[in-house]
Amino acid sequence: MELPASFIDYTRALLGDEEYDKLAVAIQQEPPVSIRLNNGKLKIENGKCRIVPQAGCITDFQLSAFNFEFNQVPWSSEGFYLDERLTFTFDPLFHAGCYYVQEASSMFVEQVLRQYVTGPVKMLDLCAAPGGKSTHARSVLPEGSLLVANEVIRNRSQILAENLTKWGHPDVVVTNNDPADFAALPSFFDVILTDVPCSGEGMFRKDPVAVEEWSPENVEICWQRQRRIIGDIWDTLKPGGILIYSTCTFNTKEDEENARWIQQEYGAEPLTVQVQENWNITGDLLPDNCEGSKSSIPVYHFFPHKTKGEGFFLAAFRKPETGDEIPVVSFSKEKTSKKKDKKGGAASSPVSKEQLNIAKSWLNDENSDKYILSAEGTSIRAFSKHYADELMAMKQCLKIVSAGVEIGEVKGKDLIPDHALAMCSSLLCREAFATEEISYKQAITYLRKEAITLPVTAPRGYVLLTYRHIPLGFVKNIGNRANNLYPQEWRIRSGYLPENIRILAESTVD
Structure with missing residues (x-):
């Protein structure tokens, strides 16, 4: 991989020759693969390398991909590194929402939520697609919380909705809006995560396109856009609320300088996140007198030559309570109206x-x-x-x-x-449906949205299919075949099975 000369010069000056050389070597290496388990569907018991289905538990099964004791992401309770990349497309547990493939460094958001959110909150994940941090936040937030996950690009908002649906928590709203649209909801959210669009330096080894698109001019565009986004949503954060600002880049324009700008522009209180020394997280890289600031503020840099993950930056703030707060939005029902039929009457x-x-x-x-x-x-x-x-x-x-x-x-x-x-194990009443446990090959057939045949003993009507006793979806059994109710747009489009299949649970592919 050939890195842009301007990036090399800037980053070498920022880190020094020795640190930059280590970073340059790391960027050329294969990135680690990590996943995060869904604690609403799977549980690890007794610190052993075994996963047990939470609801309707009948059996447990051995993990094939990693050793629980040695491969955990240190800053995430449910995050794990894999020994090798799985065949995710052909793993039914992936489609059942049992885990999410997420870059390890970005799981650090969990530490802010665990340390500063102690009761039910309304949280906005502003730039949420494809859903890694949203599914993570939903798992970490206290029960009784509401998560609003937003994506401005329409087709990406559909992907976000799909991933959150598979994750299966009922207290989620997915929106498709520009950040400025949230100005209509003043003092509405207790927590806002802004994982803002950035120049993507931290993703160079995972995404060659990020290298091709990088330029000093793009960095300039990014830091200014990031400030506009913060300005758009600041008033929708409650006084005393938490703002999490993050990027996947290294440069201080998008990172430290914007973090200090948030502090100075809005009087935001920087929050310290407790970390372990052996996590090898890097702090503030700017001189104390930069941007008019008298001292550095707590920020958290992940560099791939120091931490096992990609590049990531995070800073957290508390919004001050000034006494001049914008009034909280009132929940008026006046604007709602019932749909009417063509004759003007209420539509039935x-x-x-x-x-x-x-x-x-x-x-x-x-x-x-x-x-x-x-x-x-x-x-x-x-x-x-x-x-x-x-x-x-x-x-x-x-x-x-x-x-x-x-x-x-x-x-x-x-x-x-x-x-x-x-997908929603907390709401689904399994006893309301006949249930059929299916094999791996049947599960793949189902996920391709092809017709499957159930045993002659299976009752007619709607049947819940399970794989390893975890719900996979519904079919309508009509006797000679079962009509597949899996969403058409989510189906596995590949018509073949790879020769070597690695999935989360040890299994003979029957």
Whole structure:
């Protein structure tokens, strides 16, 4: 890989010859592979290298990809390095939302949330696609919290929604908005994560395109864009709230200088994150008198020659409580109106009370009373009662891609269970459906959205398929075959199986 000359000159001056030479060697090496387990679906028990399905547990199984005791990402409770890259596309547990493939350094966001968020909050992940930090935050946030994950690019917001649906937590809203749109929600969020678009220096060894697109001019564009983004969303953070600012780049223009600007421009209080010395995290690289600042502030740099991961930068702040705060947004219902038919009357919903009752019977008794079931066109969704007013406020000014969990869709007289329900283990009532455990090859057939054949003993109707006793999705068994209800746009498009398949759990590919 040939690095841009301007990058070499700048970074060598920043780090010094010895440190830069080590970094240059690391950038030429293969990047480590890391994943993060979904603690809502899988558990590690007794510190052993075994994973147990949480819900409906019947068996446990041995990990094939790593040793639990020696391969954990030090700053993440559920993050692990893999000995080698898995065949992720052909691993049913990946599609079932049991783990997420995430770069290890970026898992450091967990430390801020664990150290500074102690009770239920409303959190915004502003630049969230494809969903690594959103799924991570959702796992770490205290129960009772609401996560809003936003992506400005429309097709990427669909990918974000897919990954969060597979992750399976019900208290999530996905939006497709420009940061400026959130100005309509003053003092709304307790925590905002801004993993801002950057020049991508920290991803050079993973992404050759990042090397090709890098230039000093792009760095200039990036740091200015980053400040505009912070300016756009600052008022939507509550007084006393937490702002997390992060990039995947090395240069101080996008990192330290912007962190100090946030401190000076908004009076933000820099927050210290407790770290271990052996994590080899690098602090502030700017002289104390840079940008008019009298002293350095706590910031956290990950360099691939020092930490096992890619380049990453993070700084955290608390918004001051000045006494002149912008009023909190009121949750008015005045702007909402019922849809009308062509004659001007209220449009009748295609969803009947009977179908709503059926949908409710598909939710487990433990959590069903905490969620409101509502009809949106032909779909039935479940959303937290506690955050119903907040959702209404967001609908008045934001483009909502998804909110809560889609339970099912009405087609004619049928209510068809939605794939999102299968993914949400905290809401799904397994006893409401016949269940069939399927083999690896059947699972791949299902994930390709091909018809599968169930045993003759399988009952007719909607059946929940499980792989290693973890829900994979629904089919409608009509006897001679089962109609596949897996989402068409999520299917595995490859028609072949690789010769050497490595998946998370030890398995003979039967």
